[in-house]
Amino acid sequence: MATDDDRLPDSGRHESHARGWRGFGWGFMVKLVIMAVVNALGLTVILTAYRTESWVILGASIALLLVADIVYFTKRALPLKYLLPGLTFLFVFQIFTLGYTGYVAFTNYGTGHAGSMEQAVEAALIQDERRLPDSPSYPLAVVEQAGEIGFAINADDTVLVGTELSPFEPVRGAEVDGSGTPVEVPGWEVVPRASVLSDQELQATVVGLRVPFDLDEGGGSVRTREGTTGVVYTSSLEWSPEERTITDTETGVVYEASDRGNFVASDGSRLATGWYVGVGFENFVRAFTDATLAAPLLEVALWTFAFAVLTVASSFGLGLLFAMIYNDPRVRGRRLLRTLFILPYAFPAFMSALLWRGMLNSEFGVVNDLFFFGADINWLGDPWLARLAVLWVNLWLSYPYWFLVCTGALQALSGETLEAATVDGAGRWRRFRSIVLPLLLVSTAPLAIASFAFNFNNFTIIYMLTGGGPAFLGSSSGLGSTDILISAIYNISGVAGGVADYGLASALSIIVFVVIGIISALAFRQTRKLEEVQ
Amino acid sequence: MRKHLRIGALAAASAVILAGCSTDDSSENTNGNGAEIVIWTDAEREPALAAAAADFEEETGATVTLVQKNFEDLRNDFIAQVPTGEGPDITVGAHDWLGALVTAGVVNTIDLGDAAQEFEQVALDAMTYDGQLYALPYSLETIALIQNVDLVGDEAPSSWDDMIQRGLAAGTERPFVINTGGETGDGYTMYGFQTSFGAPVFVQDDSGSYTTEVGMGGPEGEAFAQWLHANGAAGTGYLSTTVDYDINNELFNSGKAPYTVQGPWAISAFPDVNVAVNPIPSAGGEVAKPFVGVQGFYLSSQSDNSLLATDFLVNHLATEDAQRALYEADPRIPAFSTLAEEVASDPIIAGFLASSQDGVPMPSIPEMGLVWDLWNAAEAQIINGAEPVSTWNQMITDLQASIAG
Numbered sequence: 042m043a044t045d046d047d048r049l050p051d052s053g054r055h056e057s058h059a060r061g062w063r064g065f066g067w068g069f070m071v072k073l074v075i076m077a078v079v080n081a082l083g084l085t086v087i088l089t090a091y092r093t094e095s096w097v098i099l100g101a102s103i104a105l106l107l108v109a110d111i112v113y114f115t116k117r118a119l120p121l122k123y124l125l126p127g128l129t130f131l132f133v134f135q136i137f138t139l140g141y142t143g144y145v146a147f148t149n150y151g152t153g154h155a156g157s158m159e160q161a162v163e164a165a166l167i168q169d170e171r172r173l174p175d176s177p178s179y180p181l182a183v184v185e186q187a188g189e190i191g192f193a194i195n196a197d198d199t200v201l202v203g204t205e206l207s208p209f210e211p212v213r214g215a216e217v218d219g220s221g222t223p224v225e226v227p228g229w230e231v232v233p234r235a236s237v238l239s240d241q242e243l244q245a246t247v248v249g250l251r252v253p254f255d256l257d258e259g260g261g262s263v264r265t266r267e268g269t270t271g272v273v274y275t276s277s278l279e280w281s282p283e284e285r286t287i288t289d290t291e292t293g294v295v296y297e298a299s300d301r302g303n304f305v306a307s308d309g310s311r312l313a314t315g316w317y318v319g320v321g322f323e324n325f326v327r328a329f330t331d332a333t334l335a336a337p338l339l340e341v342a343l344w345t346f347a348f349a350v351l352t353v354a355s356s357f358g359l360g361l362l363f364a365m366i367y368n369d370p371r372v373r374g375r376r377l378l379r380t381l382f383i384l385p386y387a388f389p390a391f392m393s394a395l396l397w398r399g400m401l402n403s404e405f406g407v408v409n410d411l412f413f414f415g416a417d418i419n420w421l422g423d424p425w426l427a428r429l430a431v432l433w434v435n436l437w438l439s440y441p442y443w444f445l446v447c448t449g450a451l452q453a454l455s456g457e458t459l460e461a462a463t464v465d466g467a468g469r470w471r472r473f474r475s476i477v478l479p480l481l482l483v484s485t486a487p488l489a490i491a492s493f494a495f496n497f498n499n500f501t502i503i504y505m506l507t508g509g510g511p512a513f514l515g516s517s518s519g520l521g522s523t524d525i526l527i528s529a530i531y532n533i534s535g536v537a538g539g540v541a542d543y544g545l546a547s548a549l550s551i552i553v554f555v556v557i558g559i560i561s562a563l564a565f566r567q568t569r570k571l572e573e574v575q
Numbered sequence: 576m577r578k579h580l581r582i583g584a585l586a587a588a589s590a591v592i593l594a595g596c597s598t599d600d601s602s603e604n605t606n607g608n609g610a611e612i613v614i615w616t617d618a619e620r621e622p623a624l625a626a627a628a629a630d631f632e633e634e635t636g637a638t639v640t641l642v643q644k645n646f647e648d649l650r651n652d653f654i655a656q657v658p659t660g661e662g663p664d665i666t667v668g669a670h671d672w673l674g675a676l677v678t679a680g681v682v683n684t685i686d687l688g689d690a691a692q693e694f695e696q697v698a699l700d701a702m703t704y705d706g707q708l709y710a711l712p713y714s715l716e717t718i719a720l721i722q723n724v725d726l727v728g729d730e731a732p733s734s735w736d737d738m739i740q741r742g743l744a745a746g747t748e749r750p751f752v753i754n755t756g757g758e759t760g761d762g763y764t765m766y767g768f769q770t771s772f773g774a775p776v777f778v779q780d781d782s783g784s785y786t787t788e789v790g791m792g793g794p795e796g797e798a799f800a801q802w803l804h805a806n807g808a809a810g811t812g813y814l815s816t817t818v819d820y821d822i823n824n825e826l827f828n829s830g831k832a833p834y835t836v837q838g839p840w841a842i843s844a845f846p847d848v849n850v851a852v853n854p855i856p857s858a859g860g861e862v863a864k865p866f867v868g869v870q871g872f873y874l875s876s877q878s879d880n881s882l883l884a885t886d887f888l889v890n891h892l893a894t895e896d897a898q899r900a901l902y903e904a905d906p907r908i909p910a911f912s913t914l915a916e917e918v919a920s921d922p923i924i925a926g927f928l929a930s931s932q933d934g935v936p937m938p939s940i941p942e943m944g945l946v947w948d949l950w951n952a953a954e955a956q957i958i959n960g961a962e963p964v965s966t967w968n969q970m971i972t973d974l975q976a977s978i979a980g
Contacts, residue, residue, distance in 0.1 A: 093660070152941055155679035156658030164680030164876055168707060178688050237882065238635050239610045244882040266686055267886035313705070314680035333976065402757075404817035422758045422816055422959050510758050512952030514966070517973035519948030532948070536651055540675075540944040 076113055080106065105129060139554075146547035147319050152540045154302050154317040162280050164314040165287055165304065170276040173261050180221035181263075181271035183237050183247055184229035190243070192252045192263060193223040193231070194271045202226055203252040209263070222269065237268050287312065317544075324548035337518040338529065338549075344428065345525040349496040352435045353489055359436065360443025361481070367444075368451045379448070386441035394505035397434045424522035427507050431523050435502050439492070443485075450484045451477070479571075486568040493564070494557050503528045526553050611638040612884045614872075615653065615666040617646040623904035627897040631887050637880075639887070650675065657681035657875050664884040670701040670869040673709055673939035682709050683874040683881060690893040698910035700783060701869040701936040710871035711888045713898060714907035715915075717867045718764060718838045719930035720853045721845070726833035729851035735768070735858035738834055739813065745833045750813065752832035757819035760955030762947065763937075764836055765803075766866050770935070772799040772859030776946060777938050785938040787978055792971040795859075800957055800967035802858055807958035814958045839907060839927050852926025854933055867934035869910065945977045 083106035090099035109129075112121045148154075156164075179194035184202060191204035193215065200215035200223050216225035224231060237243055251262040251274070261275035277291040285298040296304035296311070302318040305311045329335055363382060367375050385393065400406045401420040409418055420430045454477065462472050503509060509524035509532060520529050530549045535541025616624050621643055628639035642663060644652065650672045656662040658681065668676075676682045684707045691699060691708075698712035720738075722729065726745040732738035742750025755761050762769075766776075774795040777785040791799070806813045818826070824844040827835040836855060855863040872892060878884050891897060898911040902918065908928050909915045919925040937943070953970035957963045 152675055152944070153678035155654050155681065160658055160877070161680050164677075167683055167876055168677065168705065170684070171707065172686055235636060238637060238886070241610065241879050244610075244880060248881050266882070267889055268882050269886075269890075270688060272686060272688070313678050315678065316680075398757075402817050402822070404815060405822055419758075419816075419959065422955070508759055510952070511956070512948065514956065514961075515969050515973065517945075517949060517977035519945075519952075521952070535944065540941055541651070541654075 072113065076110070079109060083109070101132075105132075142547045142550060145543055146324055146551050147321060147544075148317045149302060149320050149324075149542075149544045150317040150547075151542040151544055152535060153313075154315045156314075156316055158298065158302075158316040161302075161304070161312075161314045161316040162287065165312045166276065166278055166280065168313065169278040170264075170274050173273040173275055176261075176273035179263065179271040180217070180223070181265050181269060182223045182226070183232040183234075183243075183265075183268060184223075184226055185232050186229050190232075190246050190250060191229065192250065192265065192271055193226045193229065194263060195221045195223055200226060202229060203254075203263075205250060205252065208253045208255050234268060320544065324545045325552070327545060328549055328552065333517050337513055337516050337520045338526075340513070340522075341520055341524050341526055341529045344523070345497060348428075348431065348435075348525055349493050349499075351432055352439060352496045352499075353492050355432065355436045356439040356492075357443045357447075357485070357489060359440040360445075361447045363440070363444045364447035364451055368448060379444075382444055383441045385437055386445070390438055390501050391505045393438055394434060394502050397430075397437075398506050401430055421507055422511055424511055427511060427523050431502065431506055434506055435496070435499070438502065439496075442492075446485055446488055447481065450481050453484075454480055483568075483572055486571060487565065490561055490564045490568070494561055497525070497557055498527045498553070499525070500527045500531065504531070610636075610880055610883055611640060612665065612878075612880050612887060613640045613642060613663040615642050615644055615649055615663045617649070617667060618643055619905035620667055620901060621904075623897070623900040626900050627891055628887075631891045634891075635883070635886070637883055653873070653875075654679045654681055657877050660877060662875050662877060664875055664878040664880055665888065666873050666875070668710065668871065668873050670710070670712070670871065671937045671939045671943060673702065673704050674941040675944065676873065677704050677709065678941050681876055683876045683878070684709055685711060685874055685885060685888060687711065687889060687893055690889060693893070693895075693911055693913070695910050695912055695915060697867060697931070697934075697936065698869045698871075701867065701939065702871050704939060705784075710873045711893055712869050712871040712910040713892070713901050714870045714905075714910055715867055715928075715931050716838055716840070716870070716907050717927060717931040717934045718767065718836055718855070718865050719927050720855045721827070721835050721837050721841075722851050722853065723827070723830060723833040724849040724851050726830065729853075731853035732834075732856045734856050735771075738856045742833050747833055748831040749826065750832070751834045752818060752823055752826045753814060753836050754820050754823040755814065755816045755818055755955060755958060756951065758816050758955055758959075760816070760951030760953070760958075762950040762954055763866060765954060767836065767855035767863035768802070768858045769799050770864040771855075771857040771861050772796070772802065773861050774799050775864075775935070776943070776950070777940070779935075785940050787940060787942050789971055789975055789978070792968065796967055796971065797964045798859060800953075800963035803954060803957045804960070804963035807960060809960035816955050816958050839923070842923060850923065852923050852930070854926075854930045862933055865930060865934045866937040867931045868937055870907070871910070942978050946974060949974050949977070 083102060086102045087099060087106070090096075090102060109125060112118050112125050177196075179196055181195075182193045184191050184193045189204055191202055191207075192209075193200055193202045193212075194209070195201075195217050198217075199211050200217065201209035202212050202215075203209035212226055212228065214227045215223050218224045232243070237247060247265065247268060251264050252271075253262040254260050254273075261273040263271040264274050265271050277289050279288045279290055280286075281288065287296040287304050288294070289296070294306045294308075294310070296306050299305045300318060301315075301320075303311045303315040327334065328338060366372065367379055367382070372378070398421070400408050403409055403417055403419040403422070406420075408420065409416055418426065420426050458476055458480075459472060462476050467475065503523055503525055507521070507523045509521040509528050511523075512519070512521040519532055524532065526549065530546045530553070533549065534543055534546035614624060614628070621641055624641055628641065631637065632639055646667070649666055649668055653662060653666050653668070654675065658679075662681070673682075687694070687708065694712055695715065698715055699708060702708055702710040702712050720731070723745075726747060727741050732741055739750050754764050756764075762776075769791065772795050774791040774793075776789070776791055778788040778790040780786055803814060804810060808815065820841075823835060823837070824841055826832045827837075828845045828847050830848065842850065855865055857863050872888055874881065874884055874888065895911060895914060898909055898914050902909050902914060906918075906924075908924060908931060909918060915928065919928050949970050953966055957966050
């Protein structure tokens with residue numbers, strides 16, 4: 042504000058009423074511009090959402106925009122002015138994702154259940170409609186008469202015209218061009234191809250139009266796929282929206298819409314395409330009761346806990362050890378050494394994991410060659426060795442973090458307390474046990490909890506180092522010995538190209554979320570006690 | 576306060592104007608003469624598609640928007656986005672996705688009409704599901720035996736044993752090397768040897784369509800498992816789970832192994848070797864039939880411009896010029912017959928073409944997605960020395976249980 046005052050000496054200083062009209066000031070103008078942009082973006086989103094009929098997004102964006110305008114154009118709600126951007130992002134990127142995951146967890150969304158029921162019906166009809174094997178290809182033109190669209194086809198130099206309800210009839214005096222396509226049809230207006238292609242509604246009409254040769258059902262009808270040739274197609278499936286059944290008119294088989302999201306006949310056969318439906322708590326129940334899933338998942342869950350706990354414990358221990366060593370003033374070149382020790386932390390984790398994967402190769406890797414005299418130790422092929430390898434690589438990746446944190450915490454310890462303890466006759470170990478460690482834990486325990494939660498979901502290292510392998514023997518789950526819950530969920534979700542079950546995967550992620558939430562809450566309560574002791 | 580409200584109104588007004596500008600633009604796109612089709616493609620095919628799209632745009636006045644994605648992401652993104660209406664009109668894809676795409680209801684059938692005769696039958700078969708054609712095929716790919724001409728000549732070995740003899744005679748570090756995907760296992764690369772024992776993944780019916788009956792059990796499958804074991808860590812060691820894709824190519828390229836099994840995509844990894852390409856030798860007595868993969872263009876079932884999109888596929892991409900451009904952008908064996916004959920003058924392409932003629936299409940039924948993990952893992956374990964017959968039969972049992980649901 043000082044600069045403003047300097048620039049405007051007359052209006053600013055000499056006026057006694059400082060709150061008088063002085064223009065809006067820089068801050069306000071900036072706010073105005075930003076809010077104009079925000080409103081423009083918001084309105085664009087709202088209009089787009091309205092046009093694509095996404096009502097949830099429409100409602101949410103209207104609400105968000107209103108809230109933003111109210112918050113920033115009133116003088117009240119000062120705290121909200123600071124909080125709103127963060128809250129908005131929280132809502133858009135966290136709450137929405139969480140809510141959507143929760144929604145999917147109660148459905149059977151996955152392979153074979155990807156769309157809505159209408160889309161499944163549409164797909165069934167598409168898949169059923171077949172070209173008559175001996176059908177010729179007729180040159181075709183789209184024609185119009187009083188708003189009604191029809192086809193004009195050239196069958197052996199006779200031009201026939203028909204619409205959906207009136208079968209093909211020959212017309213006299215029609216003209217065709219060199220390729221045989223009708224260009225002039227008396228009584229009908231030939232729709233130019235360019236206008237067919239450019240008009241989406243007309244396209245839909247043309248693609249959906251079936252013109253029969255006669256009203257008898259079995260003969261098939263002419264359709265066109267690209268607007269210039271007509272071919273005879275037959276279809277045997279009939280959809281009845283009232284009864285929610287699809288009937289095969291040739292075989293008489295009736296496919297009923299089941300509550301599992303498939304069209305199923307009484308003999309158990311089903312149509313290929315299904316749709317997704319709500320299945321209640323089934324996905325959650327399956328995770329615990331499905332025999333092919335429950336046993337591997339239990340093993341995976343145990344290993345996940347072991348992996349997260351051991352990683353935090355070992356990297357904390359090693360980091361603390363190094364921190365104490367390099368905090369000692371007797372060590373020379375401490376700064377340089379500290380920098381070197383932090384290096385593993387500076388590499389991207391996925392690259393380090395890939396490097397280690399190569400180094401642990403039992404035949405070509407340097408680990409066996411250099412440290413085990415070329416022994417043939419299959420680090421990544423044996424279940425227990427693979428787990429050990431994962432822990433080792435993760436220790437290598439994460440101890441620098443604890444080295445940094447502990448160095449900082451150690452340097453913040455008061456020398457007087459330690460000195461007093463020494464005077465009281467406490468030995469080195471006693472000082473560490475009773476003074477250094479408790480004080481250190483006050484500041485590092487919350488970080489340890491965060492680190493636990495992070496490693497609980499440390500997908501990168503598992504995926505890059507072992508891919509979850511080696512696989513469990515005698516299990517159809519496709520999971521492996523080093524899979525942690527999050528990589529198991531990835532595997533089950535089928536994103537990698539298998540058979541997808543997003544519903545089950547979402548249910549499992551929610552379970553993992555709850556587990557981590559509970560553990561973190563309990564642990565944070567423990568740390569608070571730790572602070573009270575101080 | 577009133578002053579602030581006035582400014583607020585001003586801000587709102589300018590926002591409306593700003594927003595108005597943007598909506599004007601987009602509404603022109605949908606209503607004017609610029610109809611638009613959206614095509615998902617991967618990086619390799621984009622230039623060739625852009626060339627075909629330019630011709631199409633000129634002729635029809637429509638706009639073609641190419642969206643570049645990772646090939647691996649296309650399948651799941653297509654399944655996830657087509658039902659929401661956000662998907663493209665056309666996507667590039669592999670034929671083995673077809674089962675998943677059909678059960679998700681996201682693909683439309685296509686009718687190539689007379690143009691169908693121009694394509695290799697195996698390519699059309701691969702893109703056919705339950706008697707209906709779902710994509711315009713444009714390339715084939717398969718794996719074959721690649722050999723180092725300077726070490727073992729260009730003559731095709733008559734069998735696995737013959738190949739090993741020649742390999743040993745060449746005096747290299749290994750007689751043969753094959754990628755097992757590291758500890759993961761690689762049933763795909765090993766499939767030629769597996770079929771030479773008469774153990775297909777799924778049984779094919781009379782029309783050549785795959786059924787969901789697992790075909791690799793029984794004595795044939797057990798014989799293959801025993802062969803894996805005999806050549807794995809507990810036996811000769813010619814097969815090893817220490818070899819992944821990069822190590823395999825490195826060993827072959829540095830001349831430490833005279834034979835390997837690889838696809839055309841790996842040829843560029845062998846700059847130092849004078850290579851010859853031959854069919855995979857038989858290990859079990861029958862003809863080795865590697866998987867043939869087919870790439871093509873799928874049409875979305877929810878396309879609002881299916882007329883335009885079909886026109887693009889059938890009349891603009893199913894032409895020799897467009898197929899040639901696709902071949903030149905990413906040299907794979909063309910599915911377009913005359914083009915395939917033409918490029919077969921290149922001995923490497925001819926070798927892969929010959930291998931593909933022995934091959935079988937990779938199953939496109941959705942159940943194939945359940946096979947890979949179990950199959951690969953069992954092979955890796957047997958190569959690592961696990962008891963072959965019980966491990967293999969356990970895998971078959973697990974697989975059948977998993978397919979039964």
